[in-house]
Amino acid sequence: MSIQNLAQTIAARKDADPATSWTAKLLSQPDKAAEKFGEEAVEAIIEATKGNRRKLTAEAADALYHLLVMCAAHDVTLADIEAELEGRTAQSGLAEKASR
Numbered sequence: 001m002s003i004q005n006l007a008q009t010i011a012a013r014k015d016a017d018p019a020t021s022w023t024a025k026l027l028s029q030p031d032k033a034a035e036k037f038g039e040e041a042v043e044a045i046i047e048a049t050k051g052n053r054r055k056l057t058a059e060a061a062d063a064l065y066h067l068l069v070m071c072a073a074h075d076v077t078l079a080d081i082e083a084e085l086e087g088r089t090a091q092s093g094l095a096e097k098a099s100r
């Protein structure tokens with residue numbers, strides 16, 4: 001699944017029943033969403049330091065999913081994040097030209 005499709009799926013869970021959807025449950029509990037992102041990020045770090053590529057891939061997917069849920073719980077969308085990244089690309093381009 002693409003990150004864009006995952007973000008869309010998460011956004012669509014805002015009106016879902018927290019009893020049947022883990023995503024809806026986290027969206028209704030922003031602090032829990034943040035806690036889960038922290039846990040998954042630490043698990044990804046552990047696998048990275050162990051050099052376990054397969055487990056790092058799985059933990060990175062968990063961390064990415066929970067990062068998007070945490071952001072969605074605060075109405076920060078993937079488009080917002082992409083716009084932030086785009087702004088940095090433009091800035092670094094300017095900095096590169098200025099340093100020439």
Ligand SMILES: N=c1c2ncn([C@@H]3O[C@H](COP(=O)(O)OP(=O)(O)OP(=O)(O)O)[C@@H](O)[C@H]3O)c2ncn1[C@@H]1O[C@H](COP(=O)(O)O)[C@@H](O)[C@H]1O
Pocket residue numbers: 001006009010013016020021022023024061062065
């Ligand atoms: N990508 C995910 C995803 N990744 C992880 N999880 C859930 O996150 C929960 C917590 O993960 P953990 O790794 O902590 O699970 P755990 O059982 O505690 O295991 P460990 O901590 O021991 O590793 C589990 O219930 C997982 O199923 C996810 N739940 C949903 N999605 C996506 O979200 C969509 C919507 O799903 P619902 O949440 O069911 O609406 C799905 O179609 C998926 O695309």
